Amino acid sequence: MAMEQSLGAPQSVSLAIAGSGGAGVMTTGNLLLTAAARAGLYGLFVRTSGPQIRGGEAAALLRLSSVPVQNLGDRFDALIAIDWQNIHRFADEIPLDADSLIIGDMSQGPLPEAFVRTGARPQDLNLKELAKAIPGAWPNMVALGLCAGMLGLPVEATRSAVETSLKKASDRLPASLAAVEAGYAAAAKLPGAKVIGGEAGKKRWLITGNEAAGYGAVRGGVRFVAAYPITPATEVLEWLAPHLVEVGGVLVQAEDELASINMAIGASYGGTPSLTATAGPGLSLMIEALGLSVASETPIVVVDVMRGGPSTGIPAKSEQSDISIAVNGLHGDAPRIVVVPNSIADCLTTTQWAVHLAEKLQSPALVLSDQFLGQSLAVIDRPEDATYVAERLIAPAGGENYRRYKITDDGVSPMAIPGTPGLAYTADGLEHNEKGTPSSQATDHRVQLAKRERKLSLHDYGDYWADLEGEGELAVITLGSTTGPVREAIARAARDGVKVRLLAVRLLAPVRPEHFAKALDGAKRILVVEQNHSRQFYRYLRSEYDFPVPLSSFARPGPLPIRPDEVYRQLIEWSRA
Amino acid sequence: MTTCPSAVDEAPLTAGDYKSDYKPIWCPGCGDYSVLLALTKAFAQLQLRPELTSVVSGIGCSSRIPAYTSTYGFHGVHGRSLAAATGLKISRPDMTVVVTGGDGDGYSIGGNHFLHACRRNVDMTYIVMDNHVYGMTKGQPSPTTEPDWNSKLSPGGTGLRAFHPMVIALAAGANFVARAFAGDPNGTADIIAQAIKAPGFSFVEILSPCVTFRPEQRDWKSVARPSPVPPTNDGARAARRLMTDDGFNIGVLYQGERPPYQPPVGKARRTVADLEREFAL
The missing domain is CATH 3.40.920.10 (Pyruvate-ferredoxin oxidoreductase, PFOR, domain III)
Structure with a gap:
């Protein structure tokens, strides 16, 4: 060999x-x-x-x-x-x-x-x-x-x-x-191929991305999960079912995805950080309720383990083709958080981060994993402990004239947890005034829309919004499981003396224009690598960001993975141009 | 169900204490006013603590009720109130959860959740204000509409047999099944109070006339009458009674003894950090 x-x-x-x-x-x-x-x-x-x-x-x-x-x-x-x-x-x-x-x-x-x-x-x-x-x-x-x-x-x-x-x-x-x-x-009696031994003594784990996402959810503080089985997300739920019980939480099997997302929202309204996991067909069914999470400002995390689509598609094969529905798929002006883990190990921390963000910003947070990350079993270094936990801004008991949807500078309003005397309010998917009373007044609509957008756009997401690696005039922007082969291609190019910088985007929504501009400053050619047919990521980037140079696209649908050599060859060709 | 502690210095709460100051959007003469009154009377009868009570609903005229009460409320999306309420109750067993809605919300778009809520038997109360019509969208047939009822959307009628909610509830496993009539708020309050007290999933079908799109329902007051027989805990007997039911027998039909579904919550046996041991090599 x-x-x-x-x-x-x-x-x-x-x-x-x-x-x-x-x-x-x-x-x-x-x-x-x-x-x-x-x-x-x-x-x-x-x-x-x-x-x-x-x-x-x-x-x-x-x-x-x-x-x-x-x-x-x-x-x-x-x-x-x-x-x-x-x-x-x-x-x-x-x-x-x-x-x-x-x-x-x-x-x-x-x-x-x-x-x-x-x-x-x-x-x-x-x-x-x-x-x-x-x-x-x-x-x-x-x-x-x-x-x-x-x-x-x-x-x-x-x-x-x-x-x-x-x-x-x-x-x-x-x-x-x-x-x-x-x-x-x-x-x-056969030709051998000894692999040089690795480092001994390091703490290492054997884990799948779906297990990692489940554990990340628990670490973030999720204690209620509503489940409806779907390939390739089921293992997230199957991992959570026994483990949630061990840490005092609960998982309920729902009758369908419409129920699972609404159960999770109901539990979250009751004060418990909540999550559900699904794949494309289930996410499609959950879209209406995600809008309810936006409007009623009820935190919720949805892990979407992407598979080939549309419709039933290719259930057990990977594809990054839910990007568009994740960033655009709600009616009305509905800001939401979308995060993308870029390795199996990262499924843990990114899901944990999603719980933190959803709770902090009282918003839905989608985690776009995929079948490759979710179902592959890997030996990884034990991920570093992240400090992301659920910290919801809770309204203290005893206040007068409580306004659940109060206009605040950062857009986040204290949330009353049922059981707190004197703060009873009705969470509502209808547009409402600050108190929560349904309203179709232009002013109420405008200020509530602006508040919900502001709380997401003003938040300081820190350095975790992306992985920025390397430098050079050539740059690759990618996300999720294609980060793996892209990293390898860039490393291979570096061995040939070709410098390429990597921008692996973890925070897909809301957009970070200033961070992008800084990350890509001085780039002369930019390649966007993704695994779907219609260049969903490329089109999203073009619609939301200004770039110093036109973007090039490398997009191919599943089920076959994007391989390092394909990206490497493109980078080498550019380096010679 | 969580009732008020019997503190001497606290005056008992009245039905009025459970009403918000928000004015309903309902048409004058709507049966839902009486249901709101009955609901608050039932809360007062049980002296529920408002902060430990939550009214959950979907979409439709009757689904507006949460905002009209002074308890916690949740007004979600069309048809999914039972799901939201299930999540709330399972994660917060200390809350008293009452779900309100209409026939379109509960039996059509929410039909699957209705079946599974009955089957799951979570300890909560589901009140359906049935007026055999979609009122908020101005008069379309619902699953309980008579087959020959004429409307713009169904000229000449749907030709479809109406759905019998109590038969479905009983067959799907609801632990408490009753019918009330909005024209009798006191009787309705008693039935709602019994439903809240009953463990497990309690289903109350309330005939609540829509005087705007179904003015003929004003006549319900002349046909609704107390059921001639007392409640039974025998499902087969309840089913036989429903076979000859004309839809106007008022009262509790069935109260079973199936234990509610409530997984334990809040008792941790392991720390979160301990869970990582299974991944370690």
Whole structure:
């Protein structure tokens, strides 16, 4: 296997393990990542499968490295096939080249044409036969040993990963460990690719973005969650269900997304920081109630784990195509907060920040995660503790003539929490006066609109509004999960002596014109990278900001990820112009 | 339900104490005035603490009620009042939650939430002022409108059978099902008070005439009469009674014994920081 000498990842290996449903490739992927993590490496594990809920073809895509990785890279060093069933469907997702290996049972039939064309070298190895020789063993465990052996992972790390996973089924342990050993033995006869070990002693986590978002919500202070299942957001809710109870909160399963968002708003009106999580179709249903959150100034956080759209779209694949609905999708003049985490680890802090902002500004806050961030499992450095917590401006008891929607300089008005004597008011989606009484008077409408806009635009969001990295006359603006490949492309260009600055926008709304101007000062060419068809981010930037030079757009829809090399090539081409 | 502490120095609250100073937008003669009166009388009868009571609504004429009371109120979006109230009650079990609305809001756009609120059986009271018409949008048929009722939107009538809210409530699992008539505010106040006191999800269908778009409903006062039978705790018996119900039997039909849905809140067993242990390698 040829090692990928990528920047940001001095040495990394990408592997794909494929097989029909039930072959256990996801278990292999999970255990391989765990073993690599225990051996001091970083890594990323992406699950991909055909449209069948269970039992279709599946592939575990992994990239392992001595430094944290935020994307799968440009190519795969090896494809390990437990069987060939429908494996051609993954040809686009598993790019191979002449330096790649395809390992599998070549007697099962010819290699799919899509893979032959890549020039990858076939390596005959019958995983099923190796497993058959060990009573009770499965080919996926042989595959685990094979991969771990080729990567040069210490056998103890792999054994311990298997032992932990079979804690509750210890009768299967001996056969599984024997299968792993058989895999290591087979690997010894194959070309290897040892990844240089990572730093020992650092506190590291194994986590998905959906889990991170759930934990970020709890850290921010969320104690009520209303849930309606939807791919690929369900794991946010499934993580929260038991953990909220442990910290004194509660999760309720709603009958639909209309109910979940309104339940969350009702709970927030009662004084409890509240959240729901969904994906595009659910977000579409929640739009009306988000307007209620704006008008009634009831804080609420919605985590939208973006997937391919429109309509049902491509549910289990990533796409950044809810940008437009997030920034524009409410009727009336409805300012809202939209934040975008730009890595799996950042799903934690950005969601925590969203809770803080929603509560502080008595506003809806949308967190635009996506399927890649949400469902990929990664080894990350333990994120630094953020201080963002829910701090709502609460009206103290005992005041006279309480005005819930009082006009204030910063636009934020003290909120009475039900239970407080003497401050009873009616939260209303109807336009209202300062007291909260419904009003269709021009003045009331004007001052309340201005107040709601002011509280968001005047807030000091600090340095966390974006990640600004590097310098140079070339600049890339991106957001969310495409930040990973863009970072790698920029690092690669830097190795060629090409300086590129990165602006990874975390605060998408409200807009920050002065911050943008400063961040892009002196830029001669600006590339906007995003994963959708209609250039939603590019068009939003053009409509909201003035730029020193015309923007260029690199936009491509899902389901295939944007790869570092594509961005790198564009940057190098510019550097020569 | 949270009632006033029986402090000697506090005079009992009257129905008037539960009214805000905001003047209703309703047409003269609207049945909803009587429902507002009955609601505040029920609050006074139970001596509810205004700060621990919340009236939640959606959109429509009757959904304006929260602003007309002196308790906490929440006037949300069309059809979703039960959802908002569910979130409030589950997160704040100390609050008494009363949901008010109309037949369009509750049975049409909010129909799914009605089913699931009955099924979920959260301890709150749902009052529907049923006038068989969309009044705020000036006279369109609702799910309880007679099939031959003529309107601009449904010339010659909808031809659709009207929906029987109490049948649905009973079948979906509401723990308390009653019908009241706005023409009798005292009787309605008693029924609302019973509904608030009853644990679980209480549903009160109130015949509340729309004198503007359904002037013939003025005649309801001549057909509405007390139910000839007392309430039952037997769902099958209640269902049989509804089979022969003409829509004008007033009183409590059913009060069951199903425990309310109220997950525990506010009792932490672990610290937030402790949760990160499961991610650590």
